[in-house]
Amino acid sequence: MTPTPDALALRVENDIVACRQEVRRLAITLRFSLVDQTRLITAASELARNTLVYGGGGEMRWSVVRREARTGLQLDFEDQGPGIPDVALAMTDGWTSGGGMGLGLSGSKRLMHDFAIRSVVGEGTCVTITRWA
């Protein structure tokens, strides 16, 4: 089955709440357990805030993905912001360039099965996460 992508703009602070609501709706539809729903919503909240605060806004795209007999929810958070000069450093627990706690990227990775980040300085950042039901 081909992925079915859809998108939600992350432009203003209230979009973070909208993003959480959308991910909850998707996670319930895909019959994720309550803890998995919570993991997905939490990771999405962290990454949506990163997109807004560090990336200057962007969007979240989602797709239902399948691998063998398993169904997963894949979320992409993309911005056209300044990019991350040192991705390895940004992935370190406690490291932050802003006023946060530095858990957004590293923490989200721990909550998900798959995590990928592509960032180009001056072009933007895209973080892709997947959790399998």
Next chain:
Amino acid sequence: MTRIPILQMGDCLLVTIQADLQDRAAVSLQDDLASKIESTGARSVLIDISALEIVDSFIGRILAGISGIARVLDTATVVVGMQPAVAITLVELGLSLHGLRTALNVERGMRLLRLAAEERALDPDA
């Protein structure tokens, strides 16, 4: 933005956080509680988060911040009602919430605050 109401019961301030908490509402709550502690002389703050579906690093930082600010103003804070799924996710996320006191439910939270008040009454230096 909807401000989060702060109720007063005796010398305790009560806050119930609703679902879909906006970042700005959380920041305002921190400021509002500090003012309210000053104006009422409250000795304790109880925050019920049972309606919260998640606690991410931002909300966690605000809760720890509220507790820290209240402590400096000589007021004890307890956060109650965290859902089990939220607790699991919080630990996996890596949030330590250092210094934040929590209790399973409102009843236990009130007991914790009462004990803290009694200890303070027995302490001649307080």
